[in-house]
Each structure stands twice: as structure tokens, then as C-alpha cells.
Amino acid sequence: MDGSIISSILFATIVAGTPLIIVALGQLIAEKSGVLNLGAEGMMAMGAIAGFAVTLHSGNPWLGVLAGMAAGIAMSFIFAVVVLTLMANQVASGLALSILGVGLSAFIGKPYESEILPTVETIRIPLLADLPIIGGPLFNQQALVYFSWALFAGIAWFLYRSRPGLILRAVGESPSSAHSIGYHAINIRYMATLFGGAMAGVGGAFLSVFYTPLWVEGMVSGRGWIAIALVVFATWRPFRVLVGAYLFGGVMVAQLFVQGSGLEINIPSQFLSALPYLATIVVLVIISRDQNTVRLNAPVSLGQPFRPEA
Amino acid sequence: MIRLERRPEASQLMSYASPLIAIALMLIGGLLLFAFLGKNPLEGFIVFFINPISDLYGVSELLLKATPLMLIAVGLAVGFRANVWNIGAEGQLIVGGIAASAVALYFYESEGIHILVLMVIAGAIGGMLWATIPAFLKTRFNTNEILVSLMLVYVAQLMVSWLVHGPMMDPDGFNFPQSRMFEDPALLPLLSDENRLNFAFVMAIGALLVGYIFMYRSFAGFQMQVAGYAKDAARYAGFSAKKMIWIGLLSGGGMAGLAGMSEVAGPMGQLTEHVSNNYGFAAIIVAFVARLNPVGIFFASLLMALLYLGGEQAQQYLALPSSISNVFQGMLLMFLLGSDVFINYRIRWKEATA
Numbered sequence: 291m292d293g294s295i296i297s298s299i300l301f302a303t304i305v306a307g308t309p310l311i312i313v314a315l316g317q318l319i320a321e322k323s324g325v326l327n328l329g330a331e332g333m334m335a336m337g338a339i340a341g342f343a344v345t346l347h348s349g350n351p352w353l354g355v356l357a358g359m360a361a362g363i364a365m366s367f368i369f370a371v372v373v374l375t376l377m378a379n380q381v382a383s384g385l386a387l388s389i390l391g392v393g394l395s396a397f398i399g400k401p402y403e404s405e406i407l408p409t410v411e412t413i414r415i416p417l418l419a420d421l422p423i424i425g426g427p428l429f430n431q432q433a434l435v436y437f438s439w440a441l442f443a444g445i446a447w448f449l450y451r452s453r454p455g456l457i458l459r460a461v462g463e464s465p466s467s468a469h470s471i472g473y474h475a476i477n478i479r480y481m482a483t484l485f486g487g488a489m490a491g492v493g494g495a496f497l498s499v500f501y502t503p504l505w506v507e508g509m510v511s512g513r514g515w516i517a518i519a520l521v522v523f524a525t526w527r528p529f530r531v532l533v534g535a536y537l538f539g540g541v542m543v544a545q546l547f548v549q550g551s552g553l554e555i556n557i558p559s560q561f562l563s564a565l566p567y568l569a570t571i572v573v574l575v576i577i578s579r580d581q582n583t584v585r586l587n588a589p590v591s592l593g594q595p596f597r598p599e600a
Numbered sequence: 601m602i603r604l605e606r607r608p609e610a611s612q613l614m615s616y617a618s619p620l621i622a623i624a625l626m627l628i629g630g631l632l633l634f635a636f637l638g639k640n641p642l643e644g645f646i647v648f649f650i651n652p653i654s655d656l657y658g659v660s661e662l663l664l665k666a667t668p669l670m671l672i673a674v675g676l677a678v679g680f681r682a683n684v685w686n687i688g689a690e691g692q693l694i695v696g697g698i699a700a701s702a703v704a705l706y707f708y709e710s711e712g713i714h715i716l717v718l719m720v721i722a723g724a725i726g727g728m729l730w731a732t733i734p735a736f737l738k739t740r741f742n743t744n745e746i747l748v749s750l751m752l753v754y755v756a757q758l759m760v761s762w763l764v765h766g767p768m769m770d771p772d773g774f775n776f777p778q779s780r781m782f783e784d785p786a787l788l789p790l791l792s793d794e795n796r797l798n799f800a801f802v803m804a805i806g807a808l809l810v811g812y813i814f815m816y817r818s819f820a821g822f823q824m825q826v827a828g829y830a831k832d833a834a835r836y837a838g839f840s841a842k843k844m845i846w847i848g849l850l851s852g853g854g855m856a857g858l859a860g861m862s863e864v865a866g867p868m869g870q871l872t873e874h875v876s877n878n879y880g881f882a883a884i885i886v887a888f889v890a891r892l893n894p895v896g897i898f899f900a901s902l903l904m905a906l907l908y909l910g911g912e913q914a915q916q917y918l919a920l921p922s923s924i925s926n927v928f929q930g931m932l933l934m935f936l937l938g939s940d941v942f943i944n945y946r947i948r949w950k951e952a953t954a
Contacts, residue, residue, distance in 0.1 A: 328746070332930075368934065377945075378937040381685060381746065382888060386933035389881055393926025400921035507923070512754045519747045560762035567751040571737070578743045 293423050299540075299547055300427035304435060305501065307539025309334075309493040311438040313517035314524070314531045315445050316489025320366075321521055322449065323482035324462040324591040328384025329369055331514030332391020333487050334494035336361040339395040341495025342505040343402060351410050354499045355434070355492055362491020363484050365391055370483040374476055377595040388514070396507040407503040434496050441489070446528045458482060462589035465596040475596055490514065516570050523573045525587035534573070541569045604945040614943045619889050619896075622936035623903070629931050639918055647917050648910035658909070660795035664867060665905035668693070668859035670804040670897055672883035674811035675855025677892040679848025681815065682824035683831070686849050688734065688749025689856040690880025691756035692727040696857020697864045698760055698768075699726030701779055701871035704786035704864070705768060715785045719861055720803075727857020728850050730756065735849035739842045745849065753880070761873050768871060779871040788865045800862030805898075807855060812894040820847060856880060877908070878926065885933045904929065 313330055320327050327333075337358035345354030369387045372378045410432065418429035448455040458478060460468045465475035497513070498505050516538060524530035544562050578584060627645075634644030652658050672689050679686050686692075700723035707715045730752060737743035763769075764777040773780070788798040815821040824844050827834035835841070859879060864871050886904050890896030911925030 372934060372938045376938045376941040378940060383934070383937050385687060385884065386930060386937055389885070389926065390930025390934055393923055393930050396923035397921050397927050400923070512751070515747060515750050519744075519751075522744065522747075558762050558766065560758040560765075564755045564758045567754045570751050571733075571743075571748050574743050574747055575737055575741050579741045581742055 297423050297426050299543060300424065301431075302543040303536055303539040304427055305432065305539070306542040307535040307537075308432070308435050308438045309496045309501070309513060310517050310520060310535035310538055311532055312434070312441060312496065313490045313493035313514060314520040314535060315438075315441055315528060316486040316493075317518055317521050318524070318526060318528065318531060319445065319449075319458070319489075320482045320486030321526065321592055322462045322589055323458050323479045324465060324589050324594065324596070325370075325373065325479050325483045325486075326380045326384065326593040327366065327369055327387070327483060327486055328381060328518060329365065329387025329391060329514075330486075330490050330517050331510055331512065332388040332395075333362045333365045333490035334391075334497070334510045334514045335395035335508075336365050336391045337491030337494025338498035338510060339399040339402070339494075339505060340491070342405075342407065342498035342503075343398070345407055345499050346402065346405055351407075351499050355495045358491040358495025358499075359488045360491065362487040362489070362494065364487075366483050366487020366490070369487070370480050373595065374479055374483070377597060380593045380595070392508070392510075399505050399507060402505045403507070405504065407499060409503065410500050432496075432500050434492070434500060437492075442528055442532050449528065459589070462591055465591055465594075466598075469596075469598050475598070479596070490517075493517070512567060516566060519570045519574055522584070523577050525577065525583055526589065527587070537573075538566055538569065541566050603948050604941065605948045607944055607946055610943050611946075615891065615940075618939045618943060619891070619900075619936055621939045621942075622889070622932055625935040625939070626928060626932045629935070630928060633924075633927070634918075637920065639920075644914070644918060647913050649906060651913050651917075652906060652909035657795050660792075660797045662902060662905050662909060663801055664795075664797050665908050666901040667800045667804045667866075668862055668879045669883050669886050669901040669904050671800075671807055671859040671862065672852070672856045672879060673886040673890065673897045673901060674807050674894055675852040676883060677887045677890070677894070677897065678811065678814065678821075678824065678851040680828075680887055681821075681892050682827045682844045682848050684845050684848030685746045686731060686734065686749050686852040687746055687884060688731070688751075688753050688880070689852055689883055690876055690878065691749070691753035692730045692853040692856035693860040693863075693876045693880050694753075694756040694760050695730040695860070696723040696727035697860030697871060697875040698763060699723055699857065700861035701768065701782075701864050704782045705779060707786065708780065709783065711785050713785075716788065716865065719786060719865055720858065723857045723861025724854040725857065727853040727855070727860065729853075730857070731849040731853025735846050738845050738849075745845070749849075757873075760871070760875060764871055764873055770870075777873055781870045782865065786865060787869060788862065796867055798862075798866045800866050803858065803862065807858075808894040808898055811897075815892075815894065824848065856883075859883075882908075882929055885929050888933060889936055907932075 313334060317330055340361035341354040341358030344357035345351050365387060369383055372383045373380050412430050413433050415429040419425045457473055461475045461478045469475045494510060497509060520531055520534045523534050544565055631641040631645060634641040653662055676686060676689055700719040703719045703722045733752060734745040734748040737748055738745045764779060768779045770778055770780045788800050791797045823839040827839060827844055860875060863875055882904050886897055886900040890900040907925045907928045911922040914920040914924050915922040
């Protein structure tokens with residue numbers, strides 16, 4: 291196997307992992323505040339169609355990304371009102387948001403099914419992009435790939451080095467204590483939930499504007515759920531989200547690898563396509579075998595409604 | 601300023617009124633949606649909600665569509681009552697459909713009632729097998745059943761896609777991704793010559809009865825109810841949490857598998873990639889709207905079936921995508937969860953305090 295194949299596999303792996311990083315880091319923030327939003331799949335679907343439609347009409351992929359973000363925020367706002375203000379069950383509400391988002395995106399997207407967007411050029415970082423093998427995959431990439439790294443760095447700093455990050459984590463551990471020392475736990479949870487929605491929308495827009503770039507009903511195909519699983523797998527730590535997302539990205543491009551390797555392997559394509567889902571199950575089993583790790587790292591109030599009795 | 605005040609005790613009235621409020625809000629949302637799309641809301645309402653059931657044939661189609669929803673929802677409700685979140689019924693339905701189809705194709709061109717009996721058994725076992733995976737992983741490794749059962753939906757979809765493109769493809773079917781059409785001995789008997797309603801509807805009603813007896817008249821059903829309300833109380837009482845996880849997931853899986861069988865041996869008459877029409881997810885909404893009660897499931901299934909038929913009509917007469925059904929379904933569940941707040945809280949108008 292020569293360098294160019296390794297290089298192209300690496301490139302594809304990073305691209306495939308990028309929407310997972312963006313979405314999972316957004317969910318990580320929401321979960322750190324104690325909100326479990328299982329609606330990522332629906333928010334991504336809405337972000338994907340909003341991003342696609344706006345890019346098609348405006349010709350500007352960045353407006354598309356913003357539209358995807360707005361769609362994600364709008365969806366997460368519905369969720370936030372229902373679970374934070376109306377104190378509904380978070381599991382059921384997230385599920386409802388997924389059903390709603392997937393249905394609504396299919397409904398809105400019907401007229402767009404035959405359209406295709408022009409490919410967005412990658413951004414080349416001078417000198418570094420000329421490095422052998424890793425130059426292309428790392429330094430001649432889609433802008434949102436760089437964004438995902440900046441997001442990772444920003445979130446890692448925010449959570450562990452900044453005061454607002456500390457407050458956010460405090461709300462996730464014990465909203466009543468945070469409330470009693472004067473922080474408005476509900477507002478903080480609102481903001482964290484909307485941030486999660488915004489990132490899910492961007493992740494969805496990445497799929498439809500940069501990755502494929504077209505719109506097909508159901509194109510998110512479980513990535514929202516995989517992102518949620520990734521947060522558990524990462525035991526709520528940003529760096530592990532990054533690593534995990536690339537592992538999944540690698541599994542997702544397994545098909546490309548098999549074709550590119552020139553090996554005569556006679557596996558039905560459906561088996562390869564099933565690998566990311568099976569891999570998700572496997573990593574969930576591995577991580578949940580050790581319940582102490584999960585329990586020590588999970589935000590204590592995750593999924594619990596909070597209402598200040600005052 | 602509006603604020604919520606906790607009720608001294610949960611309102612029984614609101615717990616029944618809340619689904620009705622949600623349905624009303626969904627209708628209002630639907631009218632607004634029609635208006636927003638430039639359609640006459642009244643016409644939209646009539647096409648969507650009245651036309652599908654304006655004659656007897658329409659009603660029979662409604663019952664036909666409601667059948668898989670009743671089967672799945674009653675199975676899921678058993679688990680949901682104990683907070684066992686099986687949301688992979690869609691995949692369990694597909695595997696049940698595959699298993700039943702395998703029986704039908706194995707006995708292709710032979711006769712006998714045993715074919716249908718075996719198909720029913722195979723469908724239920726297929727669904728249960730698929731649900732065994734999350735149940736085993738949950739009880740053995742404490743793996744989240746929501747994510748595992750959901751991931752298996754995608755795997756099941758890929759599996760049926762592979763089968764109808766390969767081993768189970770109709771050899772005389774010009775390479776279309778579908779199985780042979782089943783012959784009469786592998787099709788559920790119709791209840792009347794006038795329409796497509798078949799014996800599966802009788803099975804669904806039977807399942808609702810059995811579900812009712814299990815939930816309200818059996819000790820295991822009582823244990824699961826207690827576990828759902830108060831996990832700690834159930835533990836102190838020595839109820840086995842693992843047993844409940846197994847019962848919850850297997851009942852949902854078995855019923856979903858049966859629904860898959862009723863589709864391939866009913867309206868479809870063969871196995872295709874589209875063996876499920878999102879029934880596995882719609883049934884989750886049915887179970888919630890029905891308050892996990894079998895009587896409620898009967899009516900909520902009819903409502904959800906109407907949303908399916910309305911979507912088909914809207915596609916035909918209003919030139920709207922049929923996925924509008926899913927929009928209504930999603931709205932319904934979201935409104936329901938939102939209006940449930942009034943079970944435990946009431947609205948108080950209060951002067952804003954500075």
C-alpha cells in the first residue's frame with residue numbers, strides 16, 4: 291500500500307469524523323449542564339436540510355452553515371421549553387424531537403431531492419500542507435474540519451479552565467446547590483441546550499453542504515445517535531470525543547478502504563455499512579462494563595428535571 | 601406574570617385531559633401548517649382527517665393500518681411501565697418480518713395451516729431475538745438499552761436490504777429488490793371480501809386483552825408498575841430488576857416481530873426493503889399518548905393510523921409530501937409531553953415582584 295492510499299484514507303476518516311466531533315461536543319456541553327437531549331438526530335436532520343436549502347438558494351455555503359445552526363437552535367429551543375420550563379421527561383422529549391426533526395426535514399426537503407450543490411474547495415495551509423502523507427489530510431481540509439479542532443480546544447479550555455465552565459459543571463452536578471449560591475440553573479441549562487442544538491445544526495449542515503453534498507431523506511442515518519453514544523464512550527471528556535469520533539470516522543470509511551486496497555473481498559456492501567452501528571454497540575458495552583468509570587464521570591443530575599422551590 | 605404552582609397532588613383529570621389537549625394543539629398546528637403552505641386550512645383538514653374515513657372501506661383501511669401499531673404499542677407499553685426504554689421496535693419488526701418471510705418462502709408451493717402458524721411463531725421469535733441483544737447487554741453489562749436497540753434498527757434495515765438483494769430475492773423478479781409474492785397458504789385470511797382487513801386485526805385485539813390482563817391482573821405486571829413508579833421501593837421489595845428488563849424488552853420485541861409478520865403476510869404479501877412504514881417509531885408515540893394503557897392504545901392507534909392515511913391523501917390531493925404524517929406525529933408527542941406539566945402543576949397569574 292502506498293502513501294497516497296494512506297493519505298486518502300486518513301483524509302476521509304477525518305472528514306467522516308468531523309460532524310461527529312461537532313455534534314458530540316455540543317451534546318457534551320448540554321449534558322455537562324445536566325440536560326440529556328436525545329434529539330440530536332432530528333436536530334442534525336433539520337440542520338442538514340436548512341443548510342442545503344439556503345446554500346442552494348444563496349450560493350453561499352457559509353450562509354448555509356449559519357442556517358443549519360439556526361435550525362438546530364430552533365429545534366433545541368422547543369426541547370428546552372418542554373423539558374426545562376415544562377419539566378417533561380427528557381428521554382421521551384428527546385425521542386419526540388428526533389421523530390419531529392426527521393419527519394419535518396423529510397417534509398421540507400422533498401422538493402430538494404434532485405438537487406446537487408457544487409463541491410466546496412478545501413482550505414490549504416501553506417507549507418504544512420506539503421508534508422508527506424499527513425500534509426493533505428491535516429492541512430488541506432474543509433474549513434469545518436479546522437472549526438472542529440478550534441471547537442475542541444475552546445470547549446476543553448471553557449470546561450476546565452474558565453469560571454463559566456466551572457459554573458456549568460456545578461449546575462450539572464447539583465443544580466440546587468448552584469441555585470442556592472445564586473446561579474440561575476435553568477437559564478444556564480437553556481444556554482447549554484441551545485449550544486448543543488446549534489452544534490447539531492452545524493454538524494447536519496456539514497453533511498449536506500460539504501460532505502455529500504446533496505439532500506436525501508434520512509441522510510443523517512444515525513449519526514446523531516452515534517454522537518450521543520460517543521459522549522458516553524468518551525466519559526464526558528472532550529479529548530476522548532475527538533479520538534472516538536476519528537475511530538468512528540475510520541469505521542465509516544472502511545468501505546473506501548476495502549475498495550482502495552484492491553483486495554478481492556466478497557463482502558456485501560450492507561455488512562460494511564452496518565459496521566459503524568455495530569461498533570457503537572461494542573464501545574458502549576466496553577465502557578459500560580466498568581460502571582464505576584461511567585458513574586464517576588457522568589454529570590450527577592443528568593436527565594433530572596430541576597425546579598427551584600422558591 | 602404567569603407562573604407554575606405545584607399541585608398538592610397529581611391531577612387525575614389532567615392525566616386524561618392532557619392527551620386531548622395535545623390532539624387539539626396538533627390540529628391547530630396542522631391548520632397553521634396548511635395555511636403557511638398556502639393551502640386552505642379547512643380543505644386541508646377535510647382531506648387529511650375526514651376524507652380517509654368517509655366510507656366503510658376507508659374505515660377498514662384505518663383498522664388495517666392501526667393493527668401493527670396496536671400490536672407494537674401494547675408490547676412496548678409493558679416495558680415502558682417499568683422504565684425499560686425499548687425504542688428499537690422498528691428493527692424488531694423488520695427481523696420478525698424476515699423470519700416470517702423465510703418460513704413462507706421455505707414452504708413455497710405447499711399447502712396447510714401449519715405454514716401460517718409457523719410464520720406467526722417465527723415472526724414473534726425473530727422480533728424477540730433482536731430484542732434479546734439489548735436485553736442481554738443491559739442485564740449483563742448495564743449497557744444503555746436506548747442506544748443499543750436504536751443502533752440495531754439500522755442494522756436490521758441493512759440486513760433486510762441485503763436479503764432482498766441477495767438470498768431472498770425473487771428469482772423470477774427481474775432483479776427487483778423484493779421476495780417472491782407469497783401464495784395463499786402464507787397469507788393471513790381476510791375478514792371480509794370487501795376490503796383488505798385481515799386476521800391480524802383479531803390478533804391485535806387479543807394482544808390488547810392479554811396486555812390488559814398482564815398489566816392489571818398479574819403479579820409480574822404489578823411489579824413492573826411499582827418499578828416504574830418507585831425504583832427503590834421495587835428493589836427493597838426484592839423484585840428482580842433483570843427479570844423486568846427481560847420481560848419489557850421481549851414483550852416489545854415479540855409484538856413488533858408479530859407486527860412484521862402481519863405486514864408481510866397481510867397487505868404487502870412479500871418481503872421488501874420497506875417492510876416497515878416507521879410503525880416501530882409511531883408505536884412509541886401511540887404508547888405515550890395512550891398513557892401505556894391498552895384501552896388507550898386502541899384509540900391512539902386509530903388516531904395514528906388516521907395520520908398515516910391523511911398523509912397519503914394529502915400527497916394525492918394537496919400535492920404535499922406524505923412525510924407530513926411524521927410531522928403531525930412528532931407534533932402530537934411534543935405537545936403531549938409539554939401539556940403533561942399540568943398533571944402536577946397549575947398555572948397561577950401573579951403580579952410580577954420587583
